[in-house]
Amino acid sequence: MVTLAEVAQHAGVSASTVSYVLSGKRSISTITRQRVEQSIRELGYHPNAGARALASSRSNIIALMVPLRTDMYVPVMMEIAIAVATTARTHGYDVLLLTGEEGPDAVRRVTGSGLADAMILMDVELDDERLPLLRGTDQPSVLIGLPADTTGLTCVDLDFKATGALCVEHLAMLGHRDIAVIGEAPAVYERHTGFAERTLDGLRSRAQELGVRLLHRPCEGGYDAMAVTLARILDERPGTTGFVVQNESAVEPLLALLRQQGRAVPEDVSVVAVCPDQVAMQASVRLTSVAIPAQEMGRHAVERLVAKLDGRGADEVVLIAPELAVRASTGPAPSGTS
Amino acid sequence: MVTLAEVAQHAGVSASTVSYVLSGKRSISTITRQRVEQSIRELGYHPNAGARALASSRSNIIALMVPLRTDMYVPVMMEIAIAVATTARTHGYDVLLLTGEEGPDAVRRVTGSGLADAMILMDVELDDERLPLLRGTDQPSVLIGLPADTTGLTCVDLDFKATGALCVEHLAMLGHRDIAVIGEAPAVYERHTGFAERTLDGLRSRAQELGVRLLHRPCEGGYDAMAVTLARILDERPGTTGFVVQNESAVEPLLALLRQQGRAVPEDVSVVAVCPDQVAMQASVRLTSVAIPAQEMGRHAVERLVAKLDGRGADEVVLIAPELAVRASTGPAPSGTS
DNA sequence: ATAGGATGTCGAAGCGCTTCGACAGCTTTC
DNA sequence: GAAAGCTGTCGAAGCGCTTCGACATCCTAT
Numbered sequence: 001m002v003t004l005a006e007v008a009q010h011a012g013v014s015a016s017t018v019s020y021v022l023s024g025k026r027s028i029s030t031i032t033r034q035r036v037e038q039s040i041r042e043l044g045y046h047p048n049a050g051a052r053a054l055a056s057s058r059s060n061i062i063a064l065m066v067p068l069r070t071d072m073y074v075p076v077m078m079e080i081a082i083a084v085a086t087t088a089r090t091h092g093y094d095v096l097l098l099t100g101e102e103g104p105d106a107v108r109r110v111t112g113s114g115l116a117d118a119m120i121l122m123d124v125e126l127d128d129e130r131l132p133l134l135r136g137t138d139q140p141s142v143l144i145g146l147p148a149d150t151t152g153l154t155c156v157d158l159d160f161k162a163t164g165a166l167c168v169e170h171l172a173m174l175g176h177r178d179i180a181v182i183g184e185a186p187a188v189y190e191r192h193t194g195f196a197e198r199t200l201d202g203l204r205s206r207a208q209e210l211g212v213r214l215l216h217r218p219c220e221g222g223y224d225a226m227a228v229t230l231a232r233i234l235d236e237r238p239g240t241t242g243f244v245v246q247n248e249s250a251v252e253p254l255l256a257l258l259r260q261q262g263r264a265v266p267e268d269v270s271v272v273a274v275c276p277d278q279v280a281m282q283a284s285v286r287l288t289s290v291a292i293p294a295q296e297m298g299r300h301a302v303e304r305l306v307a308k309l310d311g312r313g314a315d316e317v318v319l320i321a322p323e324l325a326v327r328a329s330t331g332p333a334p335s336g337t338s
Numbered sequence: 339m340v341t342l343a344e345v346a347q348h349a350g351v352s353a354s355t356v357s358y359v360l361s362g363k364r365s366i367s368t369i370t371r372q373r374v375e376q377s378i379r380e381l382g383y384h385p386n387a388g389a390r391a392l393a394s395s396r397s398n399i400i401a402l403m404v405p406l407r408t409d410m411y412v413p414v415m416m417e418i419a420i421a422v423a424t425t426a427r428t429h430g431y432d433v434l435l436l437t438g439e440e441g442p443d444a445v446r447r448v449t450g451s452g453l454a455d456a457m458i459l460m461d462v463e464l465d466d467e468r469l470p471l472l473r474g475t476d477q478p479s480v481l482i483g484l485p486a487d488t489t490g491l492t493c494v495d496l497d498f499k500a501t502g503a504l505c506v507e508h509l510a511m512l513g514h515r516d517i518a519v520i521g522e523a524p525a526v527y528e529r530h531t532g533f534a535e536r537t538l539d540g541l542r543s544r545a546q547e548l549g550v551r552l553l554h555r556p557c558e559g560g561y562d563a564m565a566v567t568l569a570r571i572l573d574e575r576p577g578t579t580g581f582v583v584q585n586e587s588a589v590e591p592l593l594a595l596l597r598q599q600g601r602a603v604p605e606d607v608s609v610v611a612v613c614p615d616q617v618a619m620q621a622s623v624r625l626t627s628v629a630i631p632a633q634e635m636g637r638h639a640v641e642r643l644v645a646k647l648d649g650r651g652a653d654e655v656v657l658i659a660p661e662l663a664v665r666a667s668t669g670p671a672p673s674g675t676s
Numbered sequence: 677a678t679a680g681g682a683t684g685t686c687g688a689a690g691c692g693c694t695t696c697g698a699c700a701g702c703t704t705t706c
Numbered sequence: 707g708a709a710a711g712c713t714g715t716c717g718a719a720g721c722g723c724t725t726c727g728a729c730a731t732c733c734t735a736t
Binding site: 343392 | 721722723724725726
């Protein structure tokens with residue numbers, strides 16, 4: 001293993017000079033810099049991470065805590081994780097992957113050991129037990145998702161309230177007056193992961209403003225659960241012509257069931273989904289949808305975090321504006337309804 | 339930040355004694371151990387990761403390199419990643435998440451800097467450019483997936499050849515004589531990711547042994563591509579009654595298309611999938627399938643790696659035996675065929 | 677009674693790096 | 707032409723831990 005000292009000797013300078021070449025924290029003459037860089041290349045030198053962390057008390061590592069649970073739509077998590085890793089690298093950071101399994105202990109461990117300089121938490125619950133720890137430490141952190149109380153925290157998330165509003169608006173504009181919302185599994189609501197509630201909030205308030213009737217039903221996803229849910233909805237509100245779906249595993253079943261019942265999309269009923277673009281594009285009908293901007297969320301989170309690590313940037317809540325892409329699953333409400 | 343020295347002082351012992359309590363590398367009297375442990379708890383001490391890494395030249399970190407590309411089925415990757423992280427923790431290791439983006443450079447960087455003690459590589463190509471580097475270093479590594487030449491490497495993967503054989507066997511046993519294989523996207527074959535070829539190999543050789551006719555067609559996935567592929571297959575081999583699908587995004591489209599054409603599953607045609615159990619269970623017909631044992635692969639990989647780090651265990655190829663779960667998508671071939 | 681072996685603890689030497697203060701050799705300034 | 711300021715480089719201290727050899731102590735076997 002090549003060390004700094006060996007590079008210094010090879011280049012005929014002192015160790016500190018090599019260090020300054022590497023960090024750029026003091027000016028070095030061009031000629032010396034080049035000699036040092038040459039030696040580094042020739043010897044294939046890589047600074048030792050441990051020594052560096054010890055001496056500088058910076059590990060250049062960002063911890064990313066992903067949920068262990070897999071009832072959330074997994075590809076989104078993965079996409080965020082990859083965006084985080086990629087963006088972190090462009091800022092000189094590596095990413096440590098923590099699962100939610102350890103819970104708050106992981107926060108303590110990572111903070112206490114100086115393993116990471118900062119943390120990103122995914123899948124934050126409204127009243128997450130890790131939050132007090134984060135507030136109590138001076139280690140920067142960013143949440144992906146929104147807890148109930150955001151004071152003293154930096155959060156990044158899609159603006160789900162605006163998302164809900166946008167979906168209703170789109171359907172209302174097309175003349176739909178009876179809209180059903182197919183939501184996440186009941187467990188998601190019970191767990192108080194805020195996004196589902198915020199979406200509903202946006203849906204409801206905008207629906208009221210626009211004078212649209214709204215019926216919300218959580219759904220486990222899968223064919224059987226969807227069949228039951230749909231039957232109940234149509235029983236209760238036979239005039240339903242618009243659907244908003246916020247549950248990836250209910251999308252395809254819903255389309256199949258509608259087809260099976262002879263209800264054409266978008267001629268008879270319209271469907272708007274809140275889901276990753278990939279799902280919207282690969283469905284049997286190309287779905288009008290609001291995308292979950294996974295990459296953007298990951299990127300934003302890292303950038304906020306790096307800003308904090310550099311002493312720039314304060315606590316703030318970044319809500320990404322939703323964008324509705326109109327595709328083939330929505331159209332004017334059939335005449336004669338409501 | 340609490341240090342070892344402070345713990346030592348608090349407990350009235352020397353620093354080295356505390357260190358030995360922590361590592362267990364020398365025997366410590368019960369009374370001393372307890373005093374030290376008490377102090378550790380009271381002070382909330384966490385050993386500094388950097389200092390530890392520097393002094394012991396072990397970082398207790400395993401690097402996991404995941405593919406950047408997302409044309410593979412993402413949930414499987416995620417499940418493996420989580421299994422790796424979870425298993426690693428039970429052995430006292432943390433996991434560093436690297437994306438394939440940096441390619442071989444990441445291997446050099448991590449190896450050179452001592453950031454990680456070992457590596458796990460996912461999505462290995464047959465002739466992966468990272469392999470020479472791995473062979474040339476003394477840092478332990480495990481591949482998830484099988485390259486062309488495995489000498490000097492440790493690999494973990496599903497036995498895809500046996501998987502292919504198993505699928506054919508099952509269909510043949512049920513009396514199917516004309517089987518179509520719907521494979522991954524052409525790009526996957528072109529990239530020479532071995533698993534697709536190995537499955538095909540198993541399918542073909544067993545089909546020949548059993549006197550079954552086999553037709554293989556790659557497929558991009560999605561409805562449109564599947565429609566084209568299916569039409570071609572039925573045109574070329576109208577008597578096809580069995581399907582083997584190795585492409586998650588083709589499964590549901592295939593079922594929908596068959597239904598649409600009035601071919602009942604499993605009465606008229608049988609379908610076997612090679613996919614994660616979750617996909618098989620959530621499909622519109624519960625699919626007979628061979629599961630991709632993501633968790634098991636992640637776990638095995640870490641365990642092999644830890645064995646190597648402990649000086650136990652040598653290079654070897656671990657092929658996980660496939661298991662076929664019979665569900666509702668396969669049945670006896672309709673009489674009068676072939 | 678005493679040599680020899682366990683057993684438990686300590687001191688000190690690094691691990692490879694960053695960073696601070698010092699300083700030699702320049703250039704600028706009046 | 708001397709004071710003052712820059713620039714570029716160096717030496718040394720120290721980050722918090724592991725680990726090796728040394729050394730008491732106590733036990734066991736002669």
